[in-house]
Amino acid sequence: MTLKQFEQLSEVEIINRILNGDKPLYEIIVRRFNSYLYKVGRSYNFNHEDTQDLMQDTYVDAFKNLSQFEQRSNFKTWIIKIMLNNCYRRKQKFSFKNEFTNETINENVTPMFSNSNNYTEKQIHSRELGSIIETSLSRLSEDYRMVFSLREINGLSVAETAEMLNISEPNVKVRLNRAKTMLRTEIEKSYSAEELFEFNLCYCNPFTERVMNIITEL
Numbered sequence: 001m002t003l004k005q006f007e008q009l010s011e012v013e014i015i016n017r018i019l020n021g022d023k024p025l026y027e028i029i030v031r032r033f034n035s036y037l038y039k040v041g042r043s044y045n046f047n048h049e050d051t052q053d054l055m056q057d058t059y060v061d062a063f064k065n066l067s068q069f070e071q072r073s074n075f076k077t078w079i080i081k082i083m084l085n086n087c088y089r090r091k092q093k094f095s096f097k098n099e100f101t102n103e104t105i106n107e108n109v110t111p112m113f114s115n116s117n118n119y120t121e122k123q124i125h126s127r128e129l130g131s132i133i134e135t136s137l138s139r140l141s142e143d144y145r146m147v148f149s150l151r152e153i154n155g156l157s158v159a160e161t162a163e164m165l166n167i168s169e170p171n172v173k174v175r176l177n178r179a180k181t182m183l184r185t186e187i188e189k190s191y192s193a194e195e196l197f198e199f200n201l202c203y204c205n206p207f208t209e210r211v212m213n214i215i216t217e218l
Helices: 011-019 023-043 048-064 075-091 119-138 142-153 158-165 169-184 201-217
Strands: none
Touching (some): 011 075, 023 048, 075 158, 142 169
């Protein structure tokens, strides 16, 4: 079987095939979501190795519970939530709590990052950018760091982020605005958030093989 011919299928279509016995297709799921899960783990201040361990646990958990995935929902948010739960357990705490604030929220605030059309320039600066932002984010409290990660880096909506972190949507907006304010002085606005915490191909291939070896034995 050649995986390439199935790469254009949606997650729901792939999952249906896996549930019907086509287990090797799970590799497409792993490759498709490696970057998202890696960004979550790194934003939670886990190092590279611990993040990979958490990703592995998440893929195994997701595979074992594929039949429980409600296909009318978003698979991306479903698997990220599993990753978050694994991060919570690893930290042995649940630090997010509801906040009440009268702070004025500017919903038209300038985006933290604006996309650059100069691909070459982005490639040149991406390594330096990643280092700058990783360092800056690590200094924020978890409350702000995780909202920034889910909204700006992983592209979840306000509603999805609120559900993930068990906080209200206004609190998501407050925390995101505060996180941006804390980071703005250290990061140039011309950089893009998608460059952060990239799970490069040199890591993706051996990691995916490692996960699929485990999946094959299940």
